[in-house]
Amino acid sequence: MDRDEVRRKLEFYRDLGIRELHVRAAPRTEAVPVTVPAVVEALAPAAVPQKVEVPAPPPMLSMTPDDDSLPGILEDIGDCTRCKLHRGRTNLVFGVGNPQAKLVFVGEGPGADEDAQGIPFVGRAGQLLTQMIEGTAAKEGIPVRRPDVYICNVVKCRPPENRTPEPDEMQTCGQFLFRQLMAIQPRAICALGSTAAKALLGTKDGVMKLRGRWHKWRDVPLMVTYHPSYLLRAYNVQAKREAWEDLKKVLHFVYD
Numbered sequence: 001m002d003r004d005e006v007r008r009k010l011e012f013y014r015d016l017g018i019r020e021l022h023v024r025a026a027p028r029t030e031a032v033p034v035t036v037p038a039v040v041e042a043l044a045p046a047a048v049p050q051k052v053e054v055p056a057p058p059p060m061l062s063m064t065p066d067d068d069s070l071p072g073i074l075e076d077i078g079d080c081t082r083c084k085l086h087r088g089r090t091n092l093v094f095g096v097g098n099p100q101a102k103l104v105f106v107g108e109g110p111g112a113d114e115d116a117q118g119i120p121f122v123g124r125a126g127q128l129l130t131q132m133i134e135g136t137a138a139k140e141g142i143p144v145r146r147p148d149v150y151i152c153n154v155v156k157c158r159p160p161e162n163r164t165p166e167p168d169e170m171q172t173c174g175q176f177l178f179r180q181l182m183a184i185q186p187r188a189i190c191a192l193g194s195t196a197a198k199a200l201l202g203t204k205d206g207v208m209k210l211r212g213r214w215h216k217w218r219d220v221p222l223m224v225t226y227h228p229s230y231l232l233r234a235y236n237v238q239a240k241r242e243a244w245e246d247l248k249k250v251l252h253f254v255y256d
């Protein structure tokens with residue numbers, strides 16, 4: 001890949017809001033962090049006077065938007081130690097579902113059950129999410145089951161004591177979420193809870209303010225709704241009703 005191609009790819013990632021990428025020079029070598037805006041600037045033609053030695057472009061072997069794929073992203077993640085969340089994990093929780101899904105659900109991060117099994121949304125909140133997807137779809141006459149959608153989280157390793165992921169963890173792991181979404185190219189995204197909304201929309205607003213209407217991640221319509229673990233609390237009857245309404249809207253939009 002020549003330097004112009006590398007620059008174009010990096011500009012693409014920079015425009016997505018990705019500030020740092022971890023890349024490998026070759027398969028199974030250690031990933032090194034690359035600050036995207038700085039390298040784009042270094043590679044810009046105007047910043048390259050003749051006779052000045054230009055730094056070698058960073059390795060981008062499997063980072064191209066054209067050939068990115070879920071298995072390629074998983075391979076890049078590898079035995080990831082890019083942020084401190086790796087210290088407490090049993091299993092990395094990448095994502096599950098249809099790699100060509102029309103609808104992707106994004107949660108916050110793995111809990112204890114997910115960490116133990118390496119699969120997102122398999123605990124009580126996960127069972128509720130499955131019921132919400134399949135129950136709402138059945139009621140609305142939409143033939144969709146959980147394996148038809150794709151489900152993942154902002155961070156792939158369990159935060160200690162199920163705490164909210166910290167900004168640096170979301171930033172570091174968010175590059176993989178963005179790449180997953182680009183590889184899948186869904187018709188819509190459903191962000192579950194405020195952490196997912198924050199990661200995808202860059203907003204500080206809470207779910208109550210954001211839910212019930214369409215936003216966009218890049219060009220992809222995005223609906224924010226409550227995280228199922230919030231809905232499990234007994235007093236959240238109204239929130240449950242609203243989440244079902246949100247989901248109905250999403251399912252009709254995607255599958256009608």
Ligand code: SF4
Pocket residue numbers: 077080081082083084085086092155156157169172173
């Ligand atoms: S949370 Fe993401 S970036 Fe952090 S160690 Fe796990 S996979 Fe790597």
